[in-house]
Amino acid sequence: MSDNVVEPGTQKPQATAQTSEQILVRREKLKRIREAGEAYPNTWRTDHTTAEIFARFEDQDTSHLEEVGHRVSVAGRIMAHRVMGKSSFVQIQDGSGRIQLFLNRDELGGPEVYNPTRKWDLGDIVGAEGVLFRTKSDELSVRVSHIEMVSKCLRPLPEKWHGLSDIETRYRQRYVDLMVTPESRETFRTRSKVVSLLRQGLESRDFIEVETPMLQTQPGGAAARPFTTHHNALDMELFLRIAPELYLKRLLVGGFERVFEINRNFRNEGLDATHNPEFTMVEFYQAYADFSDAMDTTEALIRGIGDGLGVTLVEWEGVDIDLSKPFRRIRLDESVFEKLPEVRGHANDKALLATVCMRVIENFKPLITWKAGHYLVALFEEFVEPELDQPTFITHYPVDVSPLARRSNDEPTVTDRFELFVAGREIANGFSELNDPDDQRGRFVAQAQAKAAGDLEAAGIDEDYLRALEFGMPPAAGVGIGVDRLVMMLTGQHSIRDVLLFPHMRPE
Template identity: 50%
Template structure:
């Protein structure tokens, strides 16, 4: 820490030197005409003699990340949003004062360079400076170039340091943007309209989740950050949109782990006249379009697992998936709720007193099947008890026309043929309300306005929710959701430090 303070003191002294020389340490607009990658794309193909003949003049700007100088000449690496380029400065070419500024600049400072493009004797593409403009002073030293930022707390709390020092992290977030663009293009090309719905709701609905509660002072009412976009989007289907999607932030008052952050990004889509089978095709198309950003053939590696997103995705019912792993057939009509609970006891599967056979089937799936689904797999026909907004299966009313897509043991998407029967919907809302009264904090509330919308008529509709963060994790080989969210939710630093001290004291 004392070394860092010493460096900060020296940097402030250099800042004052700049002021005394009439140079603004925190400069103004600078117009460049090339980025680092532009230079490599244009000039890497030429050799030293060819570039000397061309005499190409360029203007660049960036952050100095490495410098080596001696006497009257020096080299430095500059980084912009596209990559790195080397700069060569000579005192007799730029002048005494500008060269002094260059030589006294610190790693982390921003400079503008006007010069010509050359190659060094070692063949490295370089901008030979004719003019140097100081743009901005870094008053704190950057992390060690070779080690980068490795402490997770620093990575997530000070993402800017992570982006500066870890090229793979910088690349991952650019890939995230490209993946989202690919997903949007797929939706737009297939006739969907992107819309925006409220983030603040008067009641939380559309999912089984605990909401964040806030208060609207003017209306003097509690409001909820949305836990899903579903119910508003389906109101638009009632209104005649036919194909809509929304890509945006969702907020759930839940714990944090490698796959969960309290605020995260999803895309929900709804298409009139689709059923869940159509939505499976849609989902497969979305994932394949996104995968092309990182892999031409759809084959990727995620956490050591080879995964093929280019072929046909497997499709299996939940009942069959559980039967494959445990030998238990939950489709047996003679099996009662009590029988299911006995099976849960025998297999050490935890359940709540109000749970029925459908709940326990879902619990068996989560316990024995979910983690084993490495290759992309659609699991469909979910119990009605855990699918309050999905249409019942025509052949088996105890099940719904719902699926989830799993890759590497993690849920990537959730979809179903939407329930468009207002009478059934109201009954299921009421069933959920009873669960809430029995202690299920995540159960759906009764949304009478939504029921009213359904009473005006909603066509058969297929709906999808896909986790964008998890999709990006998969395609960029990121282990934690925090690695794909620029600024993940963190405990206040002071509390985190106190917890760390308590843990150390306990060990002693």
């Protein structure tokens, strides 16, 4: 037996003396490959993936395979290698799965061809051609007649094959994680499907996909601290966008009545289980619709994605979530009153709400610019939000915390706005859009005053957006859905880093 009888997985690859020695050995092998010819050729071509082989031939028995002699050309990374004298079993992994290769010295053309394969390492990428057959254990395999080294792996893979157990290494070296952790690969395949289903769901409702600037002269569309950069040629300050909202609504003014964008946003904030400085959102806007219509569309989109994935019941954060049931809808103030009856009827009483916040919220530190709505939302976030397990729309947010949302016709202190929560996590935010340019200017001014008073997340005054509103924007509703958090829910992941291929990390 060869000392290659090992499979990749659970241990963290560290810069140990043993690892360094293995790298030196592998580099010596690479040197001999270079001396013999091209070390990293780009000549191998495949005609089947592993998944295609199993889909087409898995139900064919031994006699049929031998009679027909299906010839295939495959390629992949060596994940297991068992050498038994004149024969070897090599398991390779391509982008769709794994398949076993059977190598025999005589069938490959003698020891000159076969013996070098005995020294190949786990992680090496090889191309093989041969006919399909079944082993004595009935495993569908390739009886190889020709095999080549395609790309030499110079670093040892982690030992065993159950995946990387060291979380930090999984995030920093995602390329290794994807090699050896099937669950990780499946998560990111699911993420791709979620985005595709999201796009299909919007396009089927006659929304058109657009692209808006990521470098903006005036950050807006959300309460967040932006990243700042400088454009040398124009000698001007620019900001990575915190949201595409104000540009998408400019398109409503221009006559595009249903638009959406799936892309990155950037917010200069901390990192935790649900936050990353850059993240993916979908925002969509529909003319001649209100926040009730937007809730209907949001619920239908999420349920449609679940149906497309074959998922109706999801376990997330210890909660069994049923996507098939109608999502609950409740006003924000009412949800607070249920938890704190003492504030019922006092949603606009700043002094009372501030007193209650100081008494019941530990280490409470309000900003000097806060109004009654800010204190009400603080109570909501402390006592209601963490307990919103099943999908729930929280509606009618205060005007004080909703600078872009339309005021309610019946209650001027609240807006036609909602947020969707699942398992205590915010998934979506939407509202009937504010299209009154004078009301919008007043709210921008209030935001600018808050910014001047030290609120780093407050926006300034976007004069061009106000000019666009003065041309007339149709009544509309808009929604932003956090794609990363949606994927977290649908895959049962507990950290946003588990659904981002390359999450931000502190320097090593």
